[in-house]
Each structure stands twice: as C-alpha cells, then as structure tokens.
Amino acid sequence: MGQTAPAATNGTSLRERITTGLKDAMRDKDKTRLSTLRLINAAIKDQDIAARAKGGSSGVGEDELLAILAKMVKQRQESARAYEEGGRLELAEKERAEIEVIEAYLPRQLDDDEIAAAVDAALAQTGAETLRDMGKVMGVLKASYAGQMDFGAVGPLVKARLS
Template identity: 70%
Template sequence: MDLRTKVSTALKQAMKDKAADRLSTLRLINAAIKDKDIAARAVGNDEGVGDAEVLAILGKMSKQRLESARAYEEGGRLDLAERERQEVTVIEEFLPQQLSDEEAAAAVDAAIAEIGAESIRDMGKVMGALKAKYTGQMDFGKIGPTVKERLS
C-alpha cells in the first residue's frame, strides 16, 4: 500500500473515531500532498507525486512542527508546543524508521565507496545518492557535516 493510500485510510478511520486532533493533522498532510500534485500537473506530470516526494513532504512537515514547538517553548506557550508535538507524532506514523547514528555513518561510507568519491567536490554526488536511497530515513542537515568530514 502506497503512502497516499495509507494517509487516506487513516483519515477515514479518524473520521469514524471522531478523533478531531488526528483528523486535523491528517487533513493537513492530505492538503500538502494535493498541493504538490497540482504543482506537478502544472509542469506536465499528470500522475502526481510518488512515494519519494510524499516522504519528503512528510519529513518537511515534521521538521517544521518540531521547530515551531521549540519556538513556542521558548516563548512560554507550552500548550501550543504540545499541540505541535502531537502533530509530529501523527506525521511520523507514515515516515520510515529513522536510521541510528551508526547506520547513517555506515550509509555515508557505503555511498562514498559506491560513487568513488575522493574529495569535497564529490559531496553533491554523495548527498544525491543518499537522498535517493534514504529519503525520510535520515536528516540530511545533520548528515552533511559527516559527509564533508569523510571527504576532507
């Protein structure tokens, strides 16, 4: 079952369960996917977005909510921070399991070996390979410095 179907099924179940908070978050996810579909159609892709792009959307949404929660906590709005964290929990149900630090480091080493990267100039190729293979499974903002260190 693809991610779009999983989200749709969860949305219907949340409606049946009358889970208002969960339903709200699932509708946000659905709207974000449909926005990307519309943008894809505008450039000639009539099939819409695939699972890889849906994973990227979910990862971005999760990251945005975590940043908002931190900002709310710093501002003393713990009620809003808690709501953001609840949304992150719902979003992360659809994301694959995150790689541990050791697994991420092993993935970086494997990508470097696979590409034959030798210098910092190859960093883009390594990051591209990692994004193609591990979208939604690792934070590329955190992994970038590791790649840079290994290539230096």
Template identity: 65%
Template sequence: MKDKDVEKLSTLRLINAAIKDREIASRVDGEETAVTDAEVLGILGKMVKQRLESAKAFEEGGRVELAEKERGEIVVIEEYLPRQLSEDEASKAVQAAISETGAQSIRDMGKVMGVLKSKYTGQMDFGAIGPIVKEKLA
C-alpha cells in the same frame, strides 16, 4: 473519523492538503503527474521539521500548549514515515555512498548526498548527515 480522534484527523487532513498542493504545483501543460512516494516522504519530512521549529518557537515564547499541539502532530506524521536510521546505520550508509560514487574529496559531496537522498529519503535528516559526509571526505 469513527474514533472521534480530532487531533489525528486534523493532522491527516494537513498531510492530504500538502500532497494535493504538490500535485497542483507539479501540473505541467495541463497534464497531471502523480506525486511519487519519494516526494510524499519528502513532504512528510518537511512537515516534521516545520513542526519542530514551531514547537521550539512556541516554547521560547511561553506558549507551552501550542508547543504540545505541534509535538502531537509530529507523532501522527511520524507514523507514516519509515523508521529513522540510527547513527551507526547512517554512518555506514554514508560510507557505502562514498564507496559507490568513488568520492575522493569535499568536491564530490554533491554526488554522495545525491545517492543518499535517492536511497534514504525520509529515513535520515540530511541537515545532520551533511557534516558527517564532510568529515569523511576531508
């Protein structure tokens, strides 16, 4: 606020609102439950995905200025996410998860993905990891 960085402030307010929405949604029987770090990372990851999709749609529609705004928000959000794993690191993580679960076939993919999500939330794109897991289990 002091720096008068309107774009960053706006994005931080969007992040805060998304976290508060999750807190409200998680209230059970009048009890407030705190949002965990893993949930916050999930929220931030989802926000990045939404903005990537929006930027692509804006570019296809010829609205370059709106696409640039979305990409600016992505940069701010990514400042609060852990470093993304490289392809090599992600492949090693998949192999480790397969070994840990003892997965033998494609039927065990859910177990492997569960282990990966518990350890690497916010560090990898699970949509891109799914095909890698399938390939290794096939």
C-alpha cells in the same frame, strides 16, 4: 491517542495509508489525527497540482510524498522550539502531537550507527574523495534513504569524512 498507522506498507501506497488513517480518525473522532491528516492531504494535493501544472503528470510519487512529510515534521519541530522559547508550552505540545501523527507514516529513522554505515557505503559507491564529490554522495543517500534520515544533519558528517 491510538495512532496506529501501519509502519510497513504491506503493498499499499503511502497515499492509501493516509486515506485509511483519515477515515479511521473520523470514525474514532480523534481530532488531532484528523486535523493533521487533513493538513497532509492538503499539502499532497498542492504538490499534485503543481506537478500537473509543470509537466502534466498525474501527481507526485512516493519519494516526493516522503519529502513532504519530512518537511512537515521539520516545520513542526521548529515551531515547537519557538513556542517553548516563547513560553507557549500548550502550543509546543500540539506541534509535538502532530509530529507523532506524521512520523507514523514515515519509514523508521536510521540510528547514528546505521547513518554512519550508509554514509560509508555511499562514499565507497561514488568513489568520493574530496568536498567536490559531496553532491554525488548526498544524491546517493537521498535516493536510497528518503525519509529515513535528516539530510541537514547528515551533510556535516559527509563533509567531515571528505575533508
């Protein structure tokens, strides 16, 4: 499957990249990409509606879009695991194919060394010393590295450094 979403934004917004990807998937008749991108658009529209209902803004920003995509990846990873445990390998593969499509629109994930360096920098920036400071550190990491790391996995690392 030719999943070629541009990794770098090159001045285009994530919404524009998704819309372009949707058009390309229609043109290429790529059913997996098309259905996954439609699911992404639906999730974005749901959040746009919720945001307008709350505060009258025009919709969610780039950071929220990254969070939506990261959440969708995590949901599919959990589903794929459940399908594998249940012996439904074809459904697990479908989930993995959707993960590939979604991840094409996320920034590059940091490796373990880069995550450790980011945690060290956040600790230094916040002056964190105890577990009470964990929220500050996680806030800095989320602001700087949205969509680039799994914060569920980073939390224990921060906690270990603070204890």
